[in-house]
Amino acid sequence: MLATLLPGARFVDGDDHDAPQDAPLALRIAAAMARIEREIAAGGPLVVAYPLDQAGDDRLRRACTAAGLALSVVTLAPPEAVALSDRGARRLTEWERGRVREMYAEGYATRGFSDLIIDTSGQTPGAVARDIIRRL
Secondary structure, three states: OOHHOOOEEEEOOOOOOOOOOOHHHHHHHHHHHHHHHHHHHOOOEEEEEEEOOHHHHHHHHHHHHHHHOOOOOEEEEEHHHOOOOOOOOEEEEEEHHHHHHHHHHHHHHHHHOOOOEEEOOOOOOOHHHHHHHHHH
């Protein structure tokens, strides 16, 4: 949604990478980060959906600096109970619920390097996208 509101922006789902989905998590993360770096090097506005830790933030900041681009990190962080709930027809698997709990415990919803942290509960994707543009 956000990429459609930014002229010329491309959207990258960080989970779309070349590593098999059953590959170890570290390999999937490495593949995702490499793909995101390639997209950054291609230039232009880019919206990436991918959870970052400090090492990932540092890596993408270096890639953006090398490409002469700015990086803004936005964390979408509804309360954990909302993140764990089924929304609409989409039902979370037990693995997904476990991963959500793990990521909240690891602090993904409160990253200090985020330029903006948004509680998305009760908002439509369009409202969140417009809020991001307004606040950045």
